Amino acid sequence: MKSRTILLILGFIVWLLLTGSLDWQHLIIGLIVSGFVAYLTGELFTQRPNLFFHPQRYFWFLYYIPLFLWECFKSNIDVALRVIHPNKPLNPGIVKVETTLRNDTALTFLANSITLTPGTLTVDIDKEKGCLYIHWIDVKTTDVEKATEMIVKRFERILKKIFE
Amino acid sequence: MIEVIGIIFIVMGLVFDFLGCLGLVRFPDVYNRLQASTKCVTFGTASILFGTYVMVGFNPTGIKCILALIFVLLTSPTASHALARASYKGGIKLWEKSKCDFYSQKNKV
Numbered sequence: 001m002k003s004r005t006i007l008l009i010l011g012f013i014v015w016l017l018l019t020g021s022l023d024w025q026h027l028i029i030g031l032i033v034s035g036f037v038a039y040l041t042g043e044l045f046t047q048r049p050n051l052f053f054h055p056q057r058y059f060w061f062l063y064y065i066p067l068f069l070w071e072c073f074k075s076n077i078d079v080a081l082r083v084i085h086p087n088k089p090l091n092p093g094i095v096k097v098e099t100t101l102r103n104d105t106a107l108t109f110l111a112n113s114i115t116l117t118p119g120t121l122t123v124d125i126d127k128e129k130g131c132l133y134i135h136w137i138d139v140k141t142t143d144v145e146k147a148t149e150m151i152v153k154r155f156e157r158i159l160k161k162i163f164e
Numbered sequence: 165m166i167e168v169i170g171i172i173f174i175v176m177g178l179v180f181d182f183l184g185c186l187g188l189v190r191f192p193d194v195y196n197r198l199q200a201s202t203k204c205v206t207f208g209t210a211s212i213l214f215g216t217y218v219m220v221g222f223n224p225t226g227i228k229c230i231l232a233l234i235f236v237l238l239t240s241p242t243a244s245h246a247l248a249r250a251s252y253k254g255g256i257k258l259w260e261k262s263k264c265d266f267y268s269q270k271n272k273v
Contacts, residue, residue, distance in 0.1 A: 014231065017227045017228075017231055018227075018228065018231065019224075020223075020224030020227060072203075072207055073207070075203050076180055076203055076208075079183075079184075079187065079199060079200055079203050079204055080179075080180065080183040082187075082200075083183050083184075083186050083190060083191075083200055083204075084183065084186070090191070090192065090196060090259075092193075092195065092196055092258070092259060093258070094195075094258070108242075111241070111242075111245060112237075112238065112241040112242065112245075115202060115203075115241035115244060115245060116202070116203060116206060116207075116241055119199065121195065121198055121199050121202065121244060121245075122241075122245050122248075123195075123245070123248045123249055123252060124249050124252075135195045135198075135199070135248060137196060137199050
């Protein structure tokens with residue numbers, strides 16, 4: 001029930017941002033639509049709704065956004081240089097890394113962050129064993145622990161504070 | 165001044181989008197192509213949307229730009245993840261010069 005209420009509020013906020021008007025007709029339609037969506041998919045949205053009431057998680061999330069954007073920008077420069085380099089300096093392979101995160105949302109964010117940061121693309125997640133298979137455009141090491149250190153650690157630390 | 169900053173973001177986005185598409189043509193296999201297209205095109209599109217937001221300011225159009233930006237950032241890596249996994253399961257091999265493939269071990273067991 002809590003999960004549905006949170007989804008209802010979030011959906012209504014997105015509706016307000018999309019329509020950009022406070023007319024009562026828009027508000028009623030928005031309430032009906034977000035209520036319907038929350039009724040259908042509310043249980044899937046989050047398993048632990050209490051996490052939404054911890055303010056320190058939002059501060060860590062605010063810290064995470066600029067870090068993520070900076071890594072994203074570096075990765076773009078890196079890939080763009082590889083694209084225009086005449087010899088195509090590629091050294092690809094699929095490596096395995098380990099993570100201590102178990103929560104679905106945290107794993108999704110970790111996989112998305114890895115995909116958007118330098119030279120790495122998540123291919124598959126093994127949730128039970130807690131390992132990710134990652135396509136690396138420039139394989140520096142095939143050792144599981146060293147690769148974990150290089151790819152996962154910088155995000156895992158912060159995501160643990162946000163989602164676990 | 166605000167117009168200049170917005171145009172700088174839009175031009176940067178266009179350059180990244182172009183390089184991403186060029187990578188799609190130049191790179192050797194599906195996985196490398198996904199790398200180029202996902203990273204450059206996601207960031208390029210996000211940059212164009214942000215430039216538009218800077219130019220039009222904080223009004224309904226700008227807010228829609230920001231919403232579209234968030235959705236692009238959330239969904240594009242997920243889509244590339246699904247494509248990479250599906251192509252591996254569908255039997256597409258890695259480039260012959262690839263160094264290692266740990267994922268094949270998991271699929272054998």
